[in-house]
Amino acid sequence: MKSPPKTRRTGDSQRSLFGEILDWMLAPLLFVWPISIALTHYFANNVAAFPYDQALRGHVSAISRQLKFVGGKPAINLPGSARAVIRADEIDTVYFHVYTRQGRLLAGDKDFPPPADLGSAIAEPGEIYFRDDELNGQELRVAYSFLNDAGMAPEQWVLVEVGETLEKRAQLANKIIASVIIPQFIIIPLAVVLVWFGLTKGLQPLTRLRETIEARQSADLSPISNRRVPEELEPLIGAFNAMLERMKRNVDAQQRFIADAAHQMRTPLAGLKTQAQLAQRESNPRQLQNSLRQIATGVDRASRLVNQLLTLVRTEAGDQLHQKQEPLDLDQLLRETVEDWVMRAMERRIDLGFETSGPAIIRGNAFLLREMVNNLIDNALRYTPGGGQVTARVVGHGDFAILEVEDSGIGISEEQAELVFERFYRVDDAGTEGSGLGLAIVREIADQHRAAASLGPNPRGKGAIARVIFPAWYDSTAVGQEVKPV
Ligand SMILES: Nc1ncnc2c1ncn2[C@@H]1O[C@H](COP(=O)(O)OP(=O)(O)OP(=O)(O)O)[C@@H](O)[C@H]1O
Ligand SMILES: [Mg+2]
Incomplete structure (x- = not known):
């Protein structure tokens, strides 16, 4: 039966x-x-x-x-x-x-x-x-x-x-x-x-x-009442309500994010429209060229913002491409990424250096880690005036591999250092353009790698130093042996 x-x-x-x-x-x-x-x-x-x-x-x-x-x-x-x-x-x-x-x-x-x-x-x-x-x-x-x-x-x-x-x-x-x-x-x-x-x-x-x-x-995320419920079911309802609470926080965060994103998009779009209207009225071909160049820069900025938003959302959602993690050499990944920035650094007359201390194996997703390093180097170059120095390195520390991007730029105060990881947060006097999403992306990617990301004043003098501390990866089939680069 x-x-x-x-x-x-x-x-x-x-x-x-x-x-x-x-x-x-x-x-x-x-x-x-x-x-x-x-x-x-x-x-x-x-x-x-x-x-x-x-x-x-x-x-x-x-x-x-x-x-x-x-x-x-x-x-x-x-x-x-x-x-x-x-x-x-x-x-x-x-x-x-x-x-x-x-x-x-x-x-x-x-x-x-x-x-x-x-x-x-x-x-x-x-x-x-x-x-x-x-x-x-x-x-x-x-x-x-x-x-x-x-x-x-x-x-x-x-x-x-x-x-x-x-x-x-x-x-x-x-x-x-x-x-x-x-x-x-x-x-x-x-x-x-x-x-x-x-x-x-x-x-x-x-x-x-x-x-x-x-x-x-479907939109009701309020807790389920546990009145008139047998005590065996109470823990279940408790767990369910805790989940609802987390979902509610998530939904609230998503809604705030969408509102912020829409607000952020409005400014560059409004700028583009004004420039386009100005260009329409322009009869001087040289002025017209100039206006069009400004429009192109504006479009670049807007598309960068859209890309940043997409990266953040995809990283958070953890889609399959972004979720797959495997052992990789962080040192090598950093070297390759730094190479991509050499031209840009030279344009800005900044000495971009890479220091190595040998392979550092961590478990991670190469695509996301490159995105992270790109954002850190972009910041270091962006917030360092011409003639300055930027150095990227990975230091091994036993159970940890520490990624550092050090610059001699405008630096950051202790108070701002934590706030800048929030979405859309920018330091007012930073001067340059940006959407305030770079470090939010860095932190999200760090979280997915069980790593800790921080930014702070450079202890060696002027500028700032960004640090991400990763847990080192060991070949579990070779306990007690030396770490094997894969
Ligand atoms: N290396 C650095 N030196 C000094 N200030 C920094 C540095 N990196 C980040 N900041 C500060 O942190 C703020 C947030 O950085 P974040 O990368 O999140 O956004 P952004 O660079 O302004 O915009 P984007 O989203 O385009 O990267 C910056 O506006 C800047 O004020
Ligand atoms: Mg940035």
């Missing part, structure tokens, strides 16, 4: 809770049932044996009473009526015999042989004992007793035995078993139905919770 079709799903991944609980309750029941049948069988046999054993005992006593010792010799006189009473059984065959210990049959059935240990059996004379035996392939229950006269040696005792087949006992035992097991066929299905019913009732809070969630508006 499984749960109602509405909540039931096929496949491994989606098991219904209802079905799960039911299975876990019924499976042990199926296991316990055979045990209960076996126990019933055992006890029923014991109970059924008792009254018939008593009857056998009665027969042994009756025969014993007929045995007399005359002058130390046993003599028995069993009237035919007594034999008839003993044998009178409609269902089972009853055997009896009286033997001396020497093996002489005094009375009873010849074809009911005496026990093999007739001469040696140890017993209390007069006591009645029981044993299980077999005769002609049929099981027998035998009651027996040794009889003696006062002062008689054990070798002279007389054995009285009455045995009967087990048919009556089996019939009674079967009746007992049936009377216990047949009601179970009714009670167990009834119990299953009641458990089913109980479970349906017990799981109702879950259904109610599902309905509450289903009924929600």
Whole structure:
């Protein structure tokens, strides 16, 4: 039996809770049932044996009473009526015999042989004992007793035995078993139905919770109330509400970001429009050329802003291209990226240098790391006046690889150093153009690499130093060996 079709799903991944609980309750029941049948069988046999054993005992006593010792010799006189009473059984065959210990049959059935240990059996004379035996392939229950006269040696005792087949006992035992097991066929299905019913009732809070969630508006991120909810569900609702809270913060941040981005786009677009209107009115070809050049610069600036926005959004969303991380040499990546900036540095008369101290292996995404380095070098060149110096390097520090871009430019105050990582935040007197997204991108990429990015005054003098501290990568298959560049 499984749960109602509405909540039931096929496949491994989606098991219904209802079905799960039911299975876990019924499976042990199926296991316990055979045990209960076996126990019933055992006890029923014991109970059924008792009254018939008593009857056998009665027969042994009756025969014993007929045995007399005359002058130390046993003599028995069993009237035919007594034999008839003993044998009178409609269902089972009853055997009896009286033997001396020497093996002489005094009375009873010849074809009911005496026990093999007739001469040696140890017993209390007069006591009645029981044993299980077999005769002609049929099981027998035998009651027996040794009889003696006062002062008689054990070798002279007389054995009285009455045995009967087990048919009556089996019939009674079967009746007992049936009377216990047949009601179970009714009670167990009834119990299953009641458990089913109980479970349906017990799981109702879950259904109610599902309905509450289903009924929600998609924009409603307010917490779910945990009033009238069983305490087992409270942690689930707590976790769910925490997730809603995070989502709400995210959505708020996204909305702020879109608003900021739109605002930022408006300024360069408005500038472009003014320049275009001016150019329209221009009749002097040289002035016109000049206006068009300004428009082209404006378009460059706007497209840089759009690119920055796209990079930030894609990095945050962590699309597949940006998510794939593998071991790489940060030193080599930095060298290649610095090379791309050499021309630009020369144009600005800045001495752009690269210092190496050997390979530094980290786990990362080459595309994103280049984007990060580009932004740091762009800043260093942008905020350093002509004639200055910019140096990029990676220093290995045991468990860390530290990327540094140091410049001799306008520098940054301690207070501004943290603020500049916020989106669209720019230091007012920086003078040059920019959208304030570069360092936000740097931080986002650092976060995705479990790295820490910071900017601060250059301790070696003028200017600023940007630092990103990465965890070093070790080849886990070569523990204890030297780091292997890949
Ligand atoms: N190397 C540096 N030296 C001094 N100030 C810096 C340096 N790097 C960044 N800043 C300050 O931090 C601010 C934010 O930098 P960020 O790179 O985020 O934006 P941006 O350079 O203004 O614009 P863009 O998005 O085009 O890079 C800059 O406006 C600048 O004032
Ligand atoms: Mg920048």
